[in-house]
Amino acid sequence: MTLRTLLLATAAGTVAMPALADVNIYTTRQPELIQPVMDAFTAETGIAVNLDFVNDALIERLTAEGDRSPADLVMTVDIANMQRVVDSGTVQPVDSAVLKEAIPANLRSTDDTWFGLTTRARIVYASTDRVADGEITTYEDLADPKWQGRICTRSGLNDYNLALLSAYIAHHGEEEARVWAEALKANLAKKPDGNDRAQVKSIWAGECDISLGNTYYMGQMLADPEQVEWANAVTIRFPTFQDGGTHMNISGIAMTKSAPNRDEALQLMEFLVSPAAQTVYAEVNNEYPVLAEATPSELVAGWGTFTPDDIDLTEVASHRAAALRIMEEVNFDG
Incomplete structure (x- = not known):
């Protein structure tokens, strides 16, 4: 059977x-x-x-x-x-x-x-109306001043964001990761709050243009009649690290x-x-x-093809303490 x-x-x-x-x-x-x-x-x-x-x-x-x-x-x-x-x-x-x-x-x-x-991939949800194709291609791009006031995300202390920052450390080291975290915070449209789906709702409401999220939340939103409209307001973009793949x-x-x-x-x-x-x-x-x-x-x-990052996740986990320290030192949620 x-x-x-x-x-x-x-x-x-x-x-x-x-x-x-x-x-x-x-x-x-x-x-x-x-x-x-x-x-x-x-x-x-x-x-x-x-x-x-x-x-x-x-x-x-x-x-x-x-x-x-x-x-x-x-x-x-x-x-x-x-x-x-x-x-x-x-x-x-x-x-x-x-x-x-x-x-x-x-x-x-x-x-x-x-x-x-x-x-699951940690991707970018992008407004279908306000973000052009190819406008966001790497995680490093999120630090670009062109995104000032245009990014939403949940708490920087959330496990999924800490894992992304840990992967950034694995690729670039702690000092570059700190600079990136500070620049990402400077580009936020509002104080981090809520879960990944709440960020997509904020894009739908016009409060920001892109957000960080896990891929499976798209499936959850499409299955919820109250959230389908949010899901239809965004597309999934698969950024990569400059020297790697999608986290x-x-x-x-x-x-x-x-x-x-x-x-x-x-x-x-x-x-x-x-x-x-x-x-x-x-x-x-x-x-x-x-x-x-x-x-x-x-x-x-149907969400598209991408190149997964092949970095060892054990190494990513080893940088979590440093990622947490960086998020606290830059007062990411403040």
């Missing part, structure tokens, strides 16, 4: 398999975003998956539970968040040829402690050190990088699959 057939059969209640050991996942992702692919895994293997949404204090919970933790796996978004989980000492390496073959080296850790499952971030997975159901958890991890699972998982979340053989959804593919 194909994964799509299994999804339909599971929903219709026509697939019956004996329950084996469960896999327990702590996830910072909304369960509804990953439930379809988990249901498909259960339909194919008979292994139940229990999702526990942990919005805050994930590391504190894992640390407090220690060896008694029921969690087998941790799923989260943003490379810095994943690296903090690893640094907490609550996860273990996973030696899997399947995972290593499926996931590009820059999207997984060198010590096999975390693995990217999907990616990418991940949703990822790691196995806990306690993992009471290690074999079943590994089976799920490897299932999640299969071609069919990658296609469905990425499509449900409006993200890009990490597996080369899997294709993005028609909607996501």
Whole structure:
């Protein structure tokens, strides 16, 4: 049976398999975003998956539970968040040829402690009326004085903006990154506030002309009747670093050190990088699959082609502390 057939059969209640050991996942992702692919895994293997949404204090919970933790796996978004989980000492390496073959080296850790499952690009949303084609091509362009009073963004202390600045540091060093952050702040149309979709609303309202955002928010806006008009007011531009590609971030997975159901958890991890699972998982979340053989959804593919930055995300995560310090020193949100 194909994964799509299994999804339909599971929903219709026509697939019956004996329950084996469960896999327990702590996830910072909304369960509804990953439930379809988990249901498909259960339909194919008979292994139940229990999702526990942990919005805050994930590391504190894992640390407090220690060896008694029921969690087998941790799923989260943003490379810095994943690296903090690893640094907490609550996860273990996973030696899997399947995972290593499926996931590009820059999207997984060198010590096999975390693995990217999907990616999202940090792009520019540009007004369809007020920004010409080719007017914004690089992240470095955002510091150009021509954008003074024309840029909107969420807080500079947000994980996604810190990851972008961390990548800037990886490409150009801390001093150039500080100059860039100061120039970006000088070009803001208003004080940073709200989420990525709120910035697109500001473009629609004429408060600014471009904003920073993650690609999947376009899919979310198009699915919301109240936000479709915002989405239609912008186009997606894929800036690159002058010496690299478009900044990418991940949703990822790691196995806990306690993992009471290690074999079943590994089976799920490897299932999640299969071609069919990658296609469905990425499509449900409006993200890009990490597996080369899997294709993005028609909607996501329609946003255009681009060259992903191939810098190692472990290096990007290593610069987060410096990125946070720079954002605070330039008083980006002030």
